[in-house]
Amino acid sequence: MKLGLLVVESVPQARVAEVAIMSPGVDANLPRDREENGESRVSVEVRAESESGQCPISEEEATPSGRLDCNLLNTLANILRHGDLELGHKLLPGGYLFVEEILKGHPGFAGYSLPDIHKLVKVDVDKRFTLMRDIDSGCWKIRANQGHSLVVDTPDIPLVEKNEVLQSYHYTTMASWGHIKEEGLRKIGRQYIPLVNKVPNSFKPHWEVWVQIDVQRAQAED
Known part of the structure; x- marks a missing residue:
């Protein structure tokens, strides 16, 4: 149809x-x-x-080379949209994962840190991600805003x-x-x-x- x-x-x-x-x-x-x-x-x-507090900045701030880090973007999007059964990630309400858990548990994030995630979210003009602090733990958590094959509950x-x-x-x-x-x-x-x-x-x-x-x-x- x-x-x-x-x-x-x-x-x-x-x-x-x-x-x-x-x-x-x-x-x-x-x-x-x-x-x-x-x-x-x-x-x-x-x-x-909504923009969820994400502020647009110039791409020059994304990496020292002045370009969007496509490797980080694609690896992060794949995990948050489609999951990784071998790593056993358990999604939080709203489809979030703790940033620390992602960085420590996946070989694709070797060499990356929380500031790299912050820069990626800020420079991404397509607003693929929402990054925020968890109210209960105070830790940073992140989710993909769309494109999921995972079943994700987004009550907000x-x-x-x-x-x-x-x-x-x-x-x-x-x-x-x-x-x-x-x-x-x-x-x-x-x-x-x-x-x-x-x-x-x-x-x-x-x-x-x-x-x-x-x-x-x-x-x-x-």
């Missing part, structure tokens, strides 16, 4: 910037269920997310009511757009499909197509 999907524009490479400025506004998440007749049904949960992210968000956007490649046209948006092993509620001011190199979602129409099918 292709519900409320519209290609707004194919972005020419000449207009693509190296870093996308993503507004940390509303994420629309489209879980796909299977009905008794075998057809796919799209249900919609639209979640409002309220659902947006129907008719509160009119439209949202999904960014993809031309190759992936061919599958979306045929099959619709799919979770592909994750809990939700994260969307944004505004067109960003600049685009990532692999963003060749942006798809506008009719959120009201999708929610009406829930």
Whole structure:
């Protein structure tokens, strides 16, 4: 089922910037269920997310070389979104893990420390993570804001009511757009499909197509 999907524009490479400025506004998440007749049904949960105190700074502050530490970002995102059964991490409420536990328990974090995590969270314009102190222990904890294949309880992210968000956007490649046209948006092993509620001011190199979602129409099918 292709519900409320519209290609707004194919972005020419000449207009693509190296870093996308993503507004940390509303994420629309489209879980796909299977009905008794075998057809796919799209249900919609639209979640409002705040910046959670994350302050944007220049990329020059991320590492001595002035570049975002992609190795740290990818390793951290993989653990917080998909887990690591061998390490036996137990998620805290809201999908958090203690930073100290992550740094000591995973070989991919050798040489990294808490200040490195702070710098990564601050410089990440896509707001992939929320970093905060645990109220009970006072220790720092971190979570991924979206993209989970793990079942994560996020009670502090309220659902947006129907008719509160009119439209949202999904960014993809031309190759992936061919599958979306045929099959619709799919979770592909994750809990939700994260969307944004505004067109960003600049685009990532692999963003060749942006798809506008009719959120009201999708929610009406829930």
